[in-house]
Amino acid sequence: xxxxxxxxxxxxxxxxxxxxxxxxxxxxxxxxxxxxxxxxxxxxxxxxxxxxxxxxxxxxxxxxxxxxxxxxxxxxxxxxxxxxxxxxxxxxxxxxxxxxxxxxxxxxxxxxxxxxxxxxxxxxxxxxxxxxxxxxxxxxxxxxxxxxxxxxxxxxxxxxxxxxxxxxxxxxxxxxxxxxxxxxxxxxxxxxxxxxxxxxxxxxxxxxxxxxxxxxxxxxxxxxxxxxxxxxxxxxxxxxxxxxxxxxxxxxxxxxx
Numbered sequence: 001x002x003x004x005x006x007x008x009x010x011x012x013x014x015x016x017x018x019x020x021x022x023x024x025x026x027x028x029x030x031x032x033x034x035x036x037x038x039x040x041x042x043x044x045x046x047x048x049x050x051x052x053x054x055x056x057x058x059x060x061x062x063x064x065x066x067x068x069x070x071x072x073x074x075x076x077x078x079x080x081x082x083x084x085x086x087x088x089x090x091x092x093x094x095x096x097x098x099x100x101x102x103x104x105x106x107x108x109x110x111x112x113x114x115x116x117x118x119x120x121x122x123x124x125x126x127x128x129x130x131x132x133x134x135x136x137x138x139x140x141x142x143x144x145x146x147x148x149x150x151x152x153x154x155x156x157x158x159x160x161x162x163x164x165x166x167x168x169x170x171x172x173x174x175x176x177x178x179x180x181x182x183x184x185x186x187x188x189x190x191x192x193x194x195x196x197x198x199x200x201x202x203x204x205x206x207x208x209x210x211x212x213x214x215x216x217x218x219x220x221x222x223x224x225x226x227x228x229x230x231x232x233x234x235x236x237x238x239x240x241x242x243x244x245x246x247x248x249x250x251x252x253x254x255x256x257x
Contacts, residue, residue: 032059036244059244136166140175152182173203177212189219210236214245217252226256 036059143158159175159182166172180195196212196219203209217232233249233256240246 035059134165136162136169136171139165140171143175144178147178147182150185152186155179155182173199173206173208176202177206177208180212180215184215184219187222189222192216193219210240210243210245213239214249214252217249221252221256230256 039059139158139162143155143162146152146158147155156179159179162169162175163172176195176199180192180199183189183192183195193216196216199206199208199212206212213232213236217229217236220226220232221229230253233253236243236249237246
């Protein structure tokens with residue numbers, strides 16, 4: 001019986017998993033990578049470096065948005081698997097009771113009447129109340145949507161909740177980064193620098209490291225500390241010479257002269 005249920009589950013999932021969404025996401029990501037490479041080549045040939053830098057920054061935002069979409073699809077798939085497994089578990093006890101029911105071949109034996117248990121409170125309509133599962137991905141997506149809408153205080157609070165409730169998850173470094181970016185957009189540059197420094201200290205290998213160094217430099221420039229700003233921008237170029245932020249750091253250094 002269990003084998004049949006597993007086969008049914010496999011067929012169900014094969015028909016329900018949003019493979020088209022995954023393919024579209026993969027194709028769009030590849031297209032963005034191609035555009036990124038093209039812009040890098042264009043940057044080496046053209047004198048309009050400022051426009052190229054802005055396009056690269058826009059592409060970075062698109063890549064982040066695609067990553068959010070992918071995490072949402074992963075969450076949907078996990079929820080489908082959980083529901084299918086719950087359905088299978090509910091069916092197994094019923095099948096077991098039917099197979100294990102005794103079949104008497106002799107005369108019927110009188111049994112004592114079954115005493116009913118005292119009646120408890122009536123069950124609530126609709127059966128068991130569903131539990132709302134708050135996952136790291138759900139918290140991250142909600143906070144990121146607040147950031148995109150310009151609700152920076154809500155974004156800071158949401159990313160902070162993620163770091164408190166789910167420390168050490170894969171989204172932690174990015175959550176800390178977006179807290180810093182929210183402070184930067186609010187022009188709270190000192191708090192932005194403090195938050196960015198935590199990313200460097202706690203997640204030194206994060207893919208956000210180039211952006212963090214670059215934006216620390218921008219924050220220090222906004223505070224008027226040109227010497228420290230130049231130092232940070234040079235670190236971006238030295239440590240991550242092939243990154244988008246290195247190209248933008250070169251432009252910013254030229255502006256700071």
